[in-house]
Amino acid sequence: MxxxxxxxxxxxxxxxxxxxxxxxxxxxxxxxxxxxxxxxxxxxxxxFKEKIAMTVFFKSEANDSILKAFGGELKTAKFAKSYDYVSKEAAAKQHTDIIGEDFLTFLGENPLQNSFDIHLKADFVINDSIEKIEAGLRKNIMISDIVYDKQLVNLxxxxxxxxxxxxxxxxxxxxxxxxxxxxxxxxxxxxxxxxxxxxxxxxxxxxxxxxxxxxxxxxxxxxxxxxxxxxxxxxxxxxxxxxxxxxxxxxxxxxxxxxxxxxxxxxxxxxxxxxxxxxxxxxxxxxxxxx
Structure with a gap:
């Protein structure tokens, strides 16, 4: 027991x-x-913030030296984490791959523009900072437009x-x-x-x-x-x-x-x-x- x-x-x-x-x-x-x-x-x-891209489009008058100079500015810019240059030919190929047909055959010319996809550092992905960066970039007369998802930044x-x-x-x-x-x-x-x-x-x-x-x-x-x-x-x-x-x-x-x-x-x-x-x-x- x-x-x-x-x-x-x-x-x-x-x-x-x-x-x-x-x-x-x-x-x-x-x-x-x-x-x-x-x-x-x-x-x-x-x-996640740094994956949001700001796309800067250049006018057709912007030659290679202008584009290279802008790329050099981005290398030393405090707000830029990385950037990719997308030529209008590369952009046309991307569009062709997406839609499944060559739109240049019936347009006769490439309407797209040379551009830079800029990925900002996380500290700059806030409304005030992005607006200041955008205002500074627009001083370049060769830039035709700047596009980024404002709603996504807010969200x-x-x-x-x-x-x-x-x-x-x-x-x-x-x-x-x-x-x-x-x-x-x-x-x-x-x-x-x-x-x-x-x-x-x-x-x-x-x-x-x-x-x-x-x-x-x-x-x-x-x-x-x-x-x-x-x-x-x-x-x-x-x-x-x-x-x-x-x-x-x-x-x-x-x-x-x-x-x-x-x-x-x-x-x-x-x-x-x-x-x-x-x-x-x-x-x-x-x-x-x-x-």
Whole structure:
């Protein structure tokens, strides 16, 4: 009978430890993913902004020297991340590929213009900056027109503000849930040992002496859960880097290291605090209240 009871107690103890480690792992993994999303959100937003092109069309009178000079200006321009020169012949070929027939055969001449597709740096993809850039470019008398998607620029900037606000709200919400979940798991673990705690107290053990082994055990479980979360996060980062190299997920190694350290630190801090207050609660209970 005693052997069966001991096995039952051992299984229950292992199950309790496993639930704590699993709770810590899942919560810290989600917080780590959120942390990586936050530090990469600006990079992703900037990458999307820099894909919006401003197309500058030149008059037919603009010769090669004028076009080359404009290209040279773009190389040194603070607002230009990159640019592509599209000759009217290349533009005609693109149109032909899109519509599926050569429109030059019945028009007799190429009505298209030489142009530059300019991709602005992310910091300049806001209405005021683009308008100033456009006004400056229009001073060139050889430029016939400047085209870009104004509605898309407005939409991107407005959505980035909304997403940033929701990320902040989600971060606070998940952090609260993280603390509550880990705290709940640890309280259940301590609850199963409430009689041992009270027995030790009744034979004269001090509160700090009783609390120490429970805190140390919980911190070790927190470290295990945090370690597993870090390994899982590194696996996710490597997967994204291999399959989506353009995102440059591993470029900012310092911030990645900070997130991983914070995840590990949270695993220790939350388990330590939760165990401390959980044991304190049972230490302050009367014997009759244990049942």
């Amino acid at each position: 005693s052997s069966s009871f001991d096995k039952f107690q051992k299984r229950r103890l292992i199950s309790s430890y496993f639930s704590v480690v699993l709770s810590v792992f899942l919560v810290l993994f989600l917080l780590g993913i959120l942390g990586f999303f936050i530090i990469n959100s600006k990079k992703l937003a900037d990458d 991107v900037n407005n959505n980035i503000k909304k997403v940033s606000m929701w990320i902040l709200i989600t971060s606070i919400f998940l952090t609260i849930i993280a603390v509550l979940l880990i705290n709940s798991s640890l309280r259940l673990s301590i609850h199963s040992n409430r009689f041992i705690i009270k027995t030790m107290q009744m034979v004269g053990a001090t509160k700090s002496f009783i609390r120490k082994p429970f805190v140390m055990r919980s911190v070790k479980l927190g470290m295990i859960g945090a370690g597993l979360a870090i390994l899982a996060l590194i696996g996710v980062l490597v997967y994204l880097e291999v399959n989506f190299p353009d995102l440059g997920i591993l470029d900012d190694k310092l911030l990645i290291g900070i997130v991983l350290i914070v995840v590990f630190g949270l695993g220790i801090l939350i388990t330590w605090l939760s165990t401390y207050f959980a044991t304190q609660r049972f230490l302050n209970l009367r014997t009759d209240d244990l049942y």
